[in-house]
Amino acid sequence: MVAEYRHASVVEGVRFTAQVGLPNVVQGLFKKRELPTKVAAIAKAEAQGYALVAGLVExxxxxxxxxxVATDEALLLTDPADIEHVLGGSPDPFASDPEAKRKGMAAFQPDALTISRGDLWRTRRAFAEHVLATGAPLHPLGPVFLDVVTDAVAGLVALEEVGWEDVNDAFARVTRRVVLGDDAAGDLGLTRQLGELMAAGNKQPGKPAAGYDDFVAHLRTYVEAGDPKSLAGLVADAPGDVDAAGQVIHWLFAMGDTLALNLFRTLALLATHPEQLHEARAEVGRVDTRDAGYVAGLDYVAGCLLDTMRLWPTTALFGRVTTRDVEMPGGQVVPEGTQVLIYNVFNHRNRDRVPFADRFAPGEWSGGDAGESWLFNFFSHGPQGCPGAGLSVFLGQAFLASVVDKRTPELVGATLDESQPLPYGLDAFGFRIHFLPR
Amino acid sequence: MSPQWYEYPSLILQTGSLARLRAELRDKNLFEAPKMRPKTDGAKPTEEVLRARTPDGTWNDLDDPMIGASGTGFGRNVPLHLTKPDRRRLLEPNPRLISERLMARDEFKPAGIINALAAAWLQFENHNWFFHGNGLPDDVIEVPVRDGDDWPERPMRIRTTQPLAGSPPNPRDRAPLYANTETHWWDASQIYGSGPDRQSEVRTFVDGKVKINDDGRLPPSMNPDEAGLDITGMRENWWVGMGLLHTLFAREHNAVCDELKKNYPSFDDQRLFEVAWLVIAALIAKIHTVEWTTCVLRHPALQIGMNANWYGALGETFRDRVGRVGDSEALSGIVGSTKDHHSAPFSLTEEFVSVYRMHPLIPDEWEFHSLESGELLETFDFTDIQGRSTRDVMDRHQMGDLWYSFGLASAGAVCLHNYPNALRKLTRIDGQVTDLATLDIVRDRERGVPRYNDFREALRMPRRKTFDQLTPNPTWAREIYEVYNGDVDAVDLQVGMYAEKPPKGFGFSDTAFRIFILMASRRLKSDRFFTTDFRPEVYTKVGFDWVNNTSMKDVLLRHYPELQPVIGDVERVFAPWPKLGSPAPGGKNPVVRVADTVKAYMPW
Known part of the structure; x- marks a missing residue:
């Protein structure tokens, strides 16, 4: 007889909803809202969430x-073996379209790969893998994208001091050039349209938001132009009958918003961690950073980005939903329609499992086995692992290599003490980066 | 005379008294003879010596780079004019007689509070600190052997300690100057060797690592004169206890190297090696200070004092959260404070060597148990687990079984009639047969270490006027009286210390303890890498954290996770371990708990 999984108490459920579920909604699932994000940082919502889950695990x-969680019971996973079972079994029997996510994403990307099931998922996945060159050591357009990022860095360092809006704007431009081509470089309206749709997504409307059709039409002009120096240029040769415009939205979202935020935070870490900055520079100094192949081989620099994403996952909580009754490794059966939750804020910092939980440890990715761990799911894992992870990391390598090669970042307006456990949150609106000459 | 420190009625007064004692000892009991180290005027430190320890111990002190170097002289804790060896009485009373009548173990007297691992640890540390060298075969002291003694030669020959090269062999007004073949520093030279040649032998020159075989054991020495020994820094007096500890810390070194390489991919072999060396040396010193010492000296004042030596009176928790508090040694502990030699440049002392003669810690009979089943696998006499036999024994047993057996076994009590008989007839790997009990007496006399009463007086401790005052044991008092023909002032230091009743909870005498409190803190306080340069910029952040966050239990479990069922819940790994399946002894004592919090009181 297999013992069924245990249940947290009703009171614990209320606390979980309040401390883990709610902050994710308040901060904006898709578009971070400035004011609530600041409030959340002050309230140390993530720290409370960590402590709550740590107590539950104990x-x-x-x-x-x-x-x-609110009115439903969800299954929370903390053991990497369970996480592997679930993410390894996505999208079936663990579909990645729990209601909140589906309803929210429907506002601005109703055709998104991540909320697709069955054949539709397979077709869209193959499309994405082709265009994003999933698994390739270097994207075929890597050299072009390297120049795009280097241009952006030149613009940023010329400002001498930058805040989140500057970096976000610069990366929105990088994203438009990388995804859609140089003609879209200055198309601020496109980015603004996406932002409005994402903000609408926070309300989880469950259907395309007003303006979605105009946005897609706008987007389609670039996709159909197919600039050969952009991802749009690779669409024509991609397999399957896929509406490309519906798919590229997610890339704009992930690259323009998420990657930019992660890189901005990485700069804050490098500014406050002289040893890590030294190592990144030492690695960059050994290669010709004008060569995309070498940039893609900057493992330690990649580790800087990856560990930032571990420390402060932009997706704090994500889930799967069972498409039928599913047997778990221990023999327990999870009923159809159950939400299965993976709480990155806890798993990434789990002090019982992660020796480097609360410190900035890029070396764990470049020289250790952090990359093998199913605890760290900022790119998700398994069949539904982010198909653009490789490209994203490359763009990050190019960005960071270019910055540390030219300038010494200095953190302004906030402190990060490397001798203390790093905080659970780092509010992007709460600090700036000053670029000192090397 | 005012009360002894432990006679004060409260813990606060006792710790206060200890603080005063140490200050007075620092002021009045540090001496050195002229020319005990060469002058190096005008030399400038290189980048290499600024950032790390050197194999020969030079340049730890940047103002006088030869301080603490290997080959430099031992200092003294008693004034030099009191160190004059009494050649007329060198063999009076006969040291072999003392060995037989007062030292020889009649039955094993367990220490109870510490295990055989703690016994091995002390020798491991002695090898870190000092060695007088092996002497010359044709320059010997001849000890008469009585008729009927079963000693195999007549007379017993003990090699004379060789004076420091170039120093006068028989100065008129003081004892000869002897050299330490090891570095004086607490620098883990037992692992890394004292000097570049020995250090090169233990290094792989790849990724900073030291030599370890694929099976996790140290490789055997290739020197035919060292059969049975491992390749490591210090190989004298080798036995299974040394094999275990040297293997453990060589493995720990390589684990540190892996962690450093992961975090600092720009580091080359040399940089990885030297940072890992800093880390291992500091880790060993920390374990010794806050784990070994607090286990051997179970007096509540020492629980606070030793944690204070390392963490400061504000306690470990506070220290971890806040860091150092100003530059006060009293508040924040010695480690990380400003370097200070006090009244003499740093060196270990002859008296320090003398009070660490604690051979009764070693049991004669050894039982090796299975860690898996608990069953008794084999029993040994100490003779069979040392010297040339060492590697054979270790090859025949699982490391986990050996650790478990060392953890289970009690060390011997440091007292009279408890000197291991195996050490009273020890065949060394060079074939010499030695009675270490005789040797211990001869060495103190030969090197001009005062006898017990003079020694105590030099430390401002009361002289013992009668034999009854030496010891609460009337039988021992009578035996000592007989051996010393009623002359209480002739009683040797070792005999007096072994006869003493130690303060409550102490594993050794208060007399030895006086040297201990002076020198234990001095080993830290004089060393740049435990004071001014104990910081992340020198150790690296990863290395610094490794020292601060690692305990002996962590080290053991990292390399021998199979010990988890036995020591997983154990608070003190140097106390006898619970038998397989038995619960660990009760949790932290209240004073240890107090010392972990900000409420801990001022130490010395």
Whole structure:
């Protein structure tokens, strides 16, 4: 007889909803809202979330357990073996379209790969893998994108001091050039349209938001032009009958918003961690950074970005939903329609499992085995792992290599003490980066 | 005379008294003879010596780079004019008689509070600190052997300690100057060797690592004169206890190298090696200070004092959260404070060597148990697990079984009639047969270490006027009286210390402890890498954290995770371990708990 998974108490469920579920909604699932994000940082929502889940794990053990989120019970996973089982079994029987995510994403990317199932998912996945060159050591357009990023860095360092808006704007431009081509470089309206749709997504409307059709039409002009120096230029040769415009939206979202935020935070870490800055520079100094192949080989620099994403995952909580009754590795059966939750804020910092939990440890990715761990899911993992992870990391390598090669970043307006455990949140609106000459 | 420190009625007064004692000892009990180290006027430190320890111990002190170097002289804790060897009485009373009548173990007296691992640890540390060299075969002291003694030669020959090269062999007003073949520093030279040649032998020159075989064991020495020994820094007096500890810390070194290489991919072999060396040396010193010492000296005042030596009176928790508090040694501990030699340049001392003669810690009979089943696998006499036999024994047993057996076994009590008989007839790897009990007496006399009462007086401790005052044991008092023909002032230091009743909870005498509190803190306080340069910029952040966050239990479990069922819940790994399946002894004592918090009181 297999013992069923344990259940957190009703009170714990209320706390979980308040401390883990709610902050994710308040901060904006898709478009970070400035004011609530600041409030959340002050309230240390993530720290509370971590402490709550740590307490639950201590009481209920490391097996999955049920915890009430609002009115439903969801299964929370903390053991990497369970996480591997679930993410390895996506999208079936663990579909990646829980209601909140589907309803939210429907506002601005109703055709998104991540909320697709069955054949539709397979076709869209193959399309994405082709264009994004998933698994390739270097994207075929790597040399072109390297120049795009280098241009952006030149613009940023010329400002001498930058805030989140500057970096976000610069990366929005990088994203438009990389995804859609140079003609879209200055198309601020396109980015503004996407921002409005994403903000609408925070309300989880469950259908395309007003303006979606105009946005897609706008987008389609670039995709159909197919600038050969952009991802749009690779669409024509991609397999399957896929509406490309519906797919590129996610790339604009992930690259323009998420990658930019992660890189901005990486700069804050490098500015406050002289040893890591020294190592990044030493690695960059050994290669010709004008060669995209060498840039893609900057493992430690990549580790700087990856560990930032571990420390402050932009997706704090994500989930799967069972498409049928599913048997878990221990023999327990999870009923159809159950939400299965993976709480990155806890797993990435789990002090019982991660020796480097609260410090900036790029070397764990370049010289250790952090890359093999199913605890770290900022790019997700398994069949539904982010198909653009490689390209994203490359763009990050290019950005960071170019910055540290030219300038010494200095953190302004906030402090990060490397001798203390790093905080659970780092508010992008709460600091600036000053570029000192080397 | 005012009360001894432990006679004060409260912990606060006791710690206060200890603080005063140490200050007075620093002021009045540090001496050195002229020319005990060469002058190096005008030399400038290179980048290499600024950032790391050197194989021969030079340049730890940037103002006088020869301080603490290997080959430099031992200092003294008693004034030099009191160190004059009494050649007329060198063999009076006969040291072999003392060995037989007062030292020889009649039955094993367990220490109870510490295990055989703690016994091995002390020798491991002695090898870190000092060695007088092996002497010359044709320059010997001849000890008469009585008729009926079963000693195999007549007379017993003990090699004379060789004076420091170039120093006068028999100065008129003081004892000869002897050299330490090891570095004086607490620099883990037992692992890394004292000097570049020995250090090169232990290094792989790849990724900073030291030599370890694929099976996790140290490789055997290739020198035919060292059969049974491992390749490591210090190989004298080798036995299974040394094999275990040297293997453990060589593995720990390589684990540190892996972690450093991961975090600092720009580091080359040399940089990885030297940072890992800093880390291992500091880790060993920390374990010794806050784990070994607090286990051997279970007096509540020492629980606070030793944690204070390392972490400061504000406690470990506070220190971790806040860092150092100003530059006060009293508040924040010695480690990370400003370097200070006090009244003499740093060196270890002859008296320090003398009070660490604690051979009764070693049991004669050894039982090796299975860690898996608990069953008794084999029993040995100490003779069979040392010297040339060492590697054979270790090859025949699982490392986990050996660790478990060392953890289970009690060390011997440091007292009279408890000197291991195996060490009273020890065949060394060069074939010499030695009675270490006889040797211990001869060495103190030969090197001009005062006898017990003079020694105590030099430390401002009361002289013992009668034999009854030496010891609460009337039988021992009578035996000592007989051996010393009623002359209480002739009683040797070792005999007096072994006869003493130690303060409550102490594993050794208060007399030895006086040297201990002076020198233990001095080993830290004089060393640049434990004071001014104990910081992340020198150790690296990863290395600094490794020292601060690692305990002996962590080290053991990292390399021998199979010990988890036995020591997983154990608070003190140097106390006898619970038998397989038995619960660990109760949790932290209240004073240890107090010392972990900000409420801990001022130490010395």
């Amino acid at each position: 009481r209920l053990g490391t097996d999955p357990f049920y915890v009430r």
